[in-house]
Amino acid sequence: MVEFAVELDGVSKKYGNFEAVSNIKISIRRGEFFSILGPSGSGKTTILRLIAGLIFPDSGLIKIMGQNCTFIPPYKRNIGMVFQDLALFPHLNVFENVAYGLRIRKLPEIEIKRKVCEWLEIVNLDPKIFSRRKINQLSGGQQQRVAIARALAIEPSVLLLDEPLGSLDLKLRQHMMSELKKIQRTVKTTFVYVTHDQSEALVMSDRLAVMNQGKVEQVGSPIEVYEKPQTRFVAEFIGEMNFIPAEVCEDHLLSELGKIKVSKINGAKKVVLGVRPEKIKVGNKAENVFRGKIEEVTYLGGFLKIKVNVNGVKIKCITSSNGLREEDEIEIGWNSEEAIVFEA
């Protein structure tokens, strides 16, 4: 039994002079929902295409189910892929789309019929109603489901999904997110999901890789990546964060705010301290407390988002305390273990 469905070892790919991805090392465990998260142009789709074999790397090794597949063409890899534009075949009906990979594998007709119906049911499409439909007679969400069924019907070693929810409206997207997660739990296939949307990645993934400019910044569970971002980019890309430039002075930091206690200090002299807005408490019950003036109050339903000016540094906080007004002088603070020190 192999532990990893997909292993990328030092994979690089250049387009002309542009380095799409460089020295990628990722191991995706069998049966996990793995996301690759990053802004557009960060190389996440390139990684997916490398795994699919639609492009070959300039250097490095790609293993699928323990087998070296680096230069194996896509039609010999047994991989499922849901394309960004879905790439359904418009000249075939729903049934034939899902049956496509099975027919290529020359399965007996009766087997094909059984499997196609089974997969249509898994993605919540009634085979009796949808089998004979043309692709252009389906709604966006239904097309989505056909694409997923078609990719899964061949029982691939891994299912690759390239921002498949991008074209859907918010409501449907949220619905499909929980649906996808449910399908993944049912079929237990390894999913590799590419997205630029942090909420999709955080909600669905068991683990995720955050990418920036062709490099992997961090790999971890959603909680790890959110709570313990290893780089400033990760902290900035996922969720919101206040960044306070500071200098290391013995066991604490000196900044525009004043002296700041921290739990851990790395070797650097000049640093940036990151604090999530929701970690900042209003009041003086914290290790680091500062006085400031509220500059902006935004009402967000259950809570308030306020911007506090402390000695010229603007700090965003999220709080549930009511009755805060602009121009109010308040105290805010956080405990030292809730802040993260990054290199400047």
Place this chain on the structure above:
Amino acid sequence: MKKISAYPGIIYLIVFFYLPLLIVIVYSFGFPNFKFDYYIEISKPLYFKVFLNSFILAGITTISCFLLAYPLAYYIALRAQKWKNLLLILLILPFWMSLLLRTYAIMNILNTFGLMFTFTAVVIGMVYDYLPFMVLPLYASLEKLKKSQIEASYVLGANPWKTFFKITLPQSKSGIIAGVILVFIPSLGEFVVPAMLGGTYVTIGTITWDLFLRYHDWWRGSALSMLYMAIIFIALAFYMRKEGKIEI
């Protein structure tokens, strides 16, 4: 648009097309008499041979055009990227010249190779004249094909050949049909190219030309034209009944 705006076009067609066509029909029935003699006469083996010649020429022209055009259209539509427009212009460029001029030009080329007045010369000339009419509809249908569909087929396990026959070819069907119609029908009646390059190769086109303009035999010429039109009409009607419509 108001109905009246269609009138000039309709009147033009009536005066310059349907009225003359009516005259041709009348003549084909032996005007000023009324008899079927000319139709009976053109059903004889001599004329059958001429029809066969035309069908062979049109068939070979269409197949050759298709074989040359498909890879070219595929390349322009799916691979050429930034060269796409330039290639399309280069393809159409020769057709800004008149057919006669082009045929004279190719006469010189064929003469250099000693091919003049052979069947090969006629085919080369025909393909030269009709190739764009095959490339353009094929290009239009292939251009709509998304590259991701081809990739999806690969990932689903189909090699490039299977992908071509299961994804690309079926989706370019409308382009193939349009191209075949646009090449086959005019080349069936073509007379300039066979007359200038072919010497003794007689087609419906060249014989109609001879009957009308050399022998002033309006009756046989008309009957032959009518038969030619009837064949095409029946063929298209048959196709449309089967497929419902023709997309060009």
